[in-house]
Amino acid sequence: MIELPKRFEFKEVDDKWSRVWEEKNLFHAQLNPAKPPYTVVIPPPNVTGILHMGHALNNTLQDIMIRYKRMKGFETCWMPGTDHAGIATQNVVEKQIAKEGKKRQDLGREEFLKRLWAWKKEYGDTIIHQLKKLGSSCDWPRTRFTMDESYSDAVKHVFVSLYKKGFIYRGEYIINWCPRCLTALSDEEAEHRDIQGNLYHIRYPFKDNEKEGVVVATTRPETMLGDTAVAVNPDDERYRSLIGKTLVLPLINREIKIIADAFVDPQFGTGAVKVTPAHDPNDFEMGRRHNLKFINIMHPNAVLNKEAGDFEGSDRFEAREAIIESLREAKYLVKIEPHTHSVGHCYRCHTVIEPYLSKQWFVKMKPLAKPALEAVQDGRIKFYPERWTKVYLNWMDNIRDWCISRQIWWGHRIPVWYCIGEGASQHPCQEPIVSESAPDKCPRCGSTRLQQDEDVLDTWFSSWLWPFATFDWPQVRPGVDDQGPKTNDQRPKTQDQEVKGGKVSDLSYFYPTASLFTAPEIIFFWVARMIMAGFEFMGDIPFKDVYIHGTVRDAQGRKMSKSLGNAIDPLEIINEYGADALRYSLIVNSGQDLFISKEKFEIGRNFANKIWNAARLILMNTTKIEPDFDLAARMQSDGGLDLPSRWIISRFYTTLEKVSQAIEKFRFSEAETLIHEFFWGNFCDWYLEMIKDKWGDTTIQNTAFKILELSLKMIHPFMPFVTEEIFSYLHKEKGALAIQPWPVFTKACVDPKSEESMAVLLELISAIRNARTQWNVKPNDKIQCLFAAKSEKSIDLLRHNAAILKNLSRIGEISITTEFTVPKNAATGLTGNITYAIPLGDLIDVEQEKKRILTQIEEQRKAAESLSKRLQNPQFVEKAPGDVVQKERERLAGLEQKNNELQQAIAHLE
RNA sequence: GGGCGUAUAACUCAGUUGGUUAGAGUAUCGCCUUCACAUGGCGGAAGUCAGAGGUUCGAGUCCUCUUACGCCCACCA
Numbered sequence: 001m002i003e004l005p006k007r008f009e010f011k012e013v014d015d016k017w018s019r020v021w022e023e024k025n026l027f028h029a030q031l032n033p034a035k036p037p038y039t040v041v042i043p044p045p046n047v048t049g050i051l052h053m054g055h056a057l058n059n060t061l062q063d064i065m066i067r068y069k070r071m072k073g074f075e076t077c078w079m080p081g082t083d084h085a086g087i088a089t090q091n092v093v094e095k096q097i098a099k100e101g102k103k104r105q106d107l108g109r110e111e112f113l114k115r116l117w118a119w120k121k122e123y124g125d126t127i128i129h130q131l132k133k134l135g136s137s138c139d140w141p142r143t144r145f146t147m148d149e150s151y152s153d154a155v156k157h158v159f160v161s162l163y164k165k166g167f168i169y170r171g172e173y174i175i176n177w178c179p180r181c182l183t184a185l186s187d188e189e190a191e192h193r194d195i196q197g198n199l200y201h202i203r204y205p206f207k208d209n210e211k212e213g214v215v216v217a218t219t220r221p222e223t224m225l226g227d228t229a230v231a232v233n234p235d236d237e238r239y240r241s242l243i244g245k246t247l248v249l250p251l252i253n254r255e256i257k258i259i260a261d262a263f264v265d266p267q268f269g270t271g272a273v274k275v276t277p278a279h280d281p282n283d284f285e286m287g288r289r290h291n292l293k294f295i296n297i298m299h300p301n302a303v304l305n306k307e308a309g310d311f312e313g314s315d316r317f318e319a320r321e322a323i324i325e326s327l328r329e330a331k332y333l334v335k336i337e338p339h340t341h342s343v344g345h346c347y348r349c350h351t352v353i354e355p356y357l358s359k360q361w362f363v364k365m366k367p368l369a370k371p372a373l374e375a376v377q378d379g380r381i382k383f384y385p386e387r388w389t390k391v392y393l394n395w396m397d398n399i400r401d402w403c404i405s406r407q408i409w410w411g412h413r414i415p416v417w418y419c420i421g422e423g424a425s426q427h428p429c430q431e432p433i434v435s436e437s438a439p440d441k442c443p444r445c446g447s448t449r450l451q452q453d454e455d456v457l458d459t460w461f462s463s464w465l466w467p468f469a470t471f472d473w474p475q476v477r478p479g480v481d482d483q484g485p486k487t488n489d490q491r492p493k494t495q496d497q498e499v500k501g502g503k504v505s506d507l508s509y510f511y512p513t514a515s516l517f518t519a520p521e522i523i524f525f526w527v528a529r530m531i532m533a534g535f536e537f538m539g540d541i542p543f544k545d546v547y548i549h550g551t552v553r554d555a556q557g558r559k560m561s562k563s564l565g566n567a568i569d570p571l572e573i574i575n576e577y578g579a580d581a582l583r584y585s586l587i588v589n590s591g592q593d594l595f596i597s598k599e600k601f602e603i604g605r606n607f608a609n610k611i612w613n614a615a616r617l618i619l620m621n622t623t624k625i626e627p628d629f630d631l632a633a634r635m636q637s638d639g640g641l642d643l644p645s646r647w648i649i650s651r652f653y654t655t656l657e658k659v660s661q662a663i664e665k666f667r668f669s670e671a672e673t674l675i676h677e678f679f680w681g682n683f684c685d686w687y688l689e690m691i692k693d694k695w696g697d698t699t700i701q702n703t704a705f706k707i708l709e710l711s712l713k714m715i716h717p718f719m720p721f722v723t724e725e726i727f728s729y730l731h732k733e734k735g736a737l738a739i740q741p742w743p744v745f746t747k748a749c750v751d752p753k754s755e756e757s758m759a760v761l762l763e764l765i766s767a768i769r770n771a772r773t774q775w776n777v778k779p780n781d782k783i784q785c786l787f788a789a790k791s792e793k794s795i796d797l798l799r800h801n802a803a804i805l806k807n808l809s810r811i812g813e814i815s816i817t818t819e820f821t822v823p824k825n826a827a828t829g830l831t832g833n834i835t836y837a838i839p840l841g842d843l844i845d846v847e848q849e850k851k852r853i854l855t856q857i858e859e860q861r862k863a864a865e866s867l868s869k870r871l872q873n874p875q876f877v878e879k880a881p882g883d884v885v886q887k888e889r890e891r892l893a894g895l896e897q898k899n900n901e902l903q904q905a906i907a908h909l910e
Numbered sequence: 911g912g913g914c915g916u917a918u919a920a921c922u923c924a925g926u927u928g929g930u931u932a933g934a935g936u937a938u939c940g941c942c943u944u945c946a947c948a949u950g951g952c953g954g955a956a957g958u959c960a961g962a963g964g965u966u967c968g969a970g971u972c973c974u975c976u977u978a979c980g981c982c983c984a985c986c987a
Binding site: 219588 | 911912913914916917922923924926929930931934935936945946947949950951966967968980981982983984986987
């Protein structure tokens with residue numbers, strides 16, 4: 001007998017168990033060749049700030065799977081860690097120092113990076129702390145960061161290796177450039193806003209006919225100074241004959257050709273486009289396709305350079321006015337029409353972004369994509385839900401080269417050096433020196449004056465190595481330092497199996513990982529690239545399953561974000577409702593995108609409290625717990641258990657099996673619904689109610705206790721804290737629930753007959769309860785129950801257990817005599833339908849009751865009519881499967897039976 | 911513009927290969943606290959499964975179209 005508090009006090013419990021789990025180091029995976037591994041790598045949260053609801057969802061999903069697999073007997077390794085998130089983190093720190101009135105240039109590279117590392121320390125630690133509060137059972141000693149020294153080695157190694165293979169090259173590229181901040185911006189940093197601008201129509205004259213020409217339309221007329229072609233759609237009848245003709249660029253008098261390119265939309269503007277390869281991303285692509293000249297007309301500060309002729313020295317917007325004026329005077333300006341279009345602005349200073357030509361590093365993606373594409377096509381890697389496969393394949397089919405250089409300071413510095421020694425510009429020293437470690441001198445001219453590339457690598461260029469760089473690749477290389485990566489069945493089975501290098505490495509043991517849990521928006525950025533890296537560097541898939549979860553939104557459907565102010569902080573929920581409540585509520589809502597408001601977390605809080613109180617009831621009433629109480633044995637011995645006990649045991653195992661399957665199929669919300677239905681709807685609402693006055697029976701005690709224990713195991717992956725706490729009261733000696741084995745599905749404990757009979761009985765009880773409130777049945781009134789059951793066996797069971805009804809006085813508050821009427825041909829009876837036929841006692845409202853029954857009769861009649869119609873249809877009988885037809889026949893018979901009963905009832909009322 | 915998705919009770923959503931009278935939670939409305947839990951119990955009401963066609967003996971489920979909404983990618987010369 002143990003007394004527990006009335007409510008689940010989650011605050012102390014949450015803290016206690018996250019501490020205990022960590023102290024006991026329960027989640028640290030050992031290299032254990034006797035066990036199959038199950039590995040998950042965390043999508044490393046950005047160290048930009050604290051965790052949001054999306055993280056809470058993402059990590060809860062992973063934790064459910066990991067805890068489940070751990071209990072299932074796998075050697076589970078959930079690799080935690082954080083991502084340096086180059087641009088994003090640099091931005092937050094730049095904002096921070098901006099408050100001190102400084103720019104990063106004021107601090108200098110070294111000092112600025114110190115600030116970033118300080119930031120990383122603070123927020124990285126906070127993130128890990130938050131993960132622990134959430135209950136995440138990560139392998140904490142393995143925690144990694146994408147800029148750890150060994151991880152950086154992996155990044156450099158990869159760069160050099162790809163460069164040597166010819167997969168990395170340096171090329172020209174159009175980037176977003178802020179002429180005020182003098183820095184490149186990523187696409188994400190370019191804020192696009194609709195601007196009321198103008199569309200300027202300008203005539204470019206033919207070389208051989210100054211009077212005629214082609215009219216082009218542009219929003220940025222100043223860029224015309226850099227035009228090197230005019231493009232039209234090859235199928236455009238208006239221009240087809242002009243393709244290949246030469247035009248003269250006004251003001252500059254450069255001769256340019258008319259080219260044909262499918263990119264041009266004949267519907268837009270005049271259908272002819274001026275092509276400025278150095279100042280527009282599309283024109284850049286066209287320029288490449290058609291081998292056009294790239295003429296840069298601006299200085300980095302957007303002041304026109306010498307290519308601009310007379311306009312040299314003026315700012316881009318002044319130049320626009322001046323150029324329009326000149327064109328107008330020279331009669332080349334045809335018209336100006338207002339035009340709204342989207343223009344990128346610098347997210348910091350809101351200056352209009354200039355597309356600017358610059359040198360960047362690229363990865364050739366086509367050769368890397370091939371095996372990654374095939375792996376998904378042939379099912380070696382599966383997406384859940386499956387539809388994301390299409391999204392992935394669609395992108396991989398249209399993959400483009402990856403620009404990996406970034407003009408920022410926070411990140412992995414590009415491992416490339418340039419010789420700036422004497423005469424470097426003249427001789428081949430211009431070739432970059434690509435090396436994992438800093439070279440002492442130029443290998444070509446011997447000069448020691450070398451300079452490292454200023455840029456850093458894209459964040460994803462480190463994240464794409466996450467599944468194996470976290471396991472110390474390339475210090476440990478598969479097949480070189482050990483036996484190499486193994487598929488599950490090839491992995492060494494025993495500890496002392498001889499392998500090359502003397503031992504099995506973590507990398508070989510844990511790689512490939514099992515599943516990846518992530519958000520849809522990074523399928524391209526991250527998932528696809530990890531698959532490519534997996535094949536390129538490990539020769540194998542990085543994971544087998546990819547589970548894509550929904551986006552967390554607020555009640556209005558907006559993405560949760562700090563700037564919108566609609567974000568709900570997971571920690572706030574944990575403090576107010578508990579971590580279990582947060583976890584449960586998030587997952588139960590997680591079918592697709594989640595629409596979250598605070599009240600939704602009450603579901604989880606209430607459920608945790610319900611579990612707590614069920615345990616409280618059981619612990620208050622159990623006195624003689626038999627450690628060897630064996631449910632399966634009891635189920636098999638006849639008469640060992642009463643119907644409700646048989647039923648609840650069977651319900652548990654049925655649910656267990658469904659829950660296991662749901663988890664395996666990544667159907668987490670379904671698993672929670674099943675658990676809720678079983679534990680609350682079956683166990684608490686019925687079983688515990690029924691046995692309330694039978695605690696003296698030790699078999700009942702032990703059954704309730706055992707079902708509670710089993711349920712705790714089943715619920716643990718979803719709600720680890722409350723289950724762990726209760727388990728510690730149940731079994732002091734067994735240790736943490738987190739490492740208990742998952743209940744074994746026992747067929748002997750599944751008893752469909754009992755479930756069937758109980759379903760009938762439950763309806764019967766409901767009917768009696770109903771009768772009590774509706775008809776004011778008095779104690780000792782006699783109620784006759786007419787019902788039909790599927791088989792004689794279940795009828796026997798019912799009759800045998802009819803006594804239960806008498807013991808339900810708490811519910812019915814009446815003493816009940818039951819009379820069962822069994823239909824002559826039981827096989828044609830209807831399972832699970834009960835009708836109370838002869839209520840005795842005073843009716844509250846005869847008319848109302850009559851109406852109710854008449855409505856029922858009408859409904860029944862309609863149903864029976866359509867059913868008999870269907871059964872009379874020869875095509876149905878012929879084509880439908882036999883069991884369907886049989887079922888329908890039984891249904892009809894049941895309906896008729898029920899109809900009779902209702903008729904009787906109404907007759908009785910009159 | 912390309913790709914993907916969603917539409918089921920007042921709200922949030924289940925509904926797995928087509929086959930009982932379409933389910934749950936919340937909210938609402940009754941009735942109920944000595945007896946684990948009011949973060950609770952019992953019961954009621956609440957649905958033209960977005961609309962229109964089609965396939966089928968049979969459609970919430972499959973196909974086509976329409977409407978509305980959402981996401982991702984590209985683009986706005």
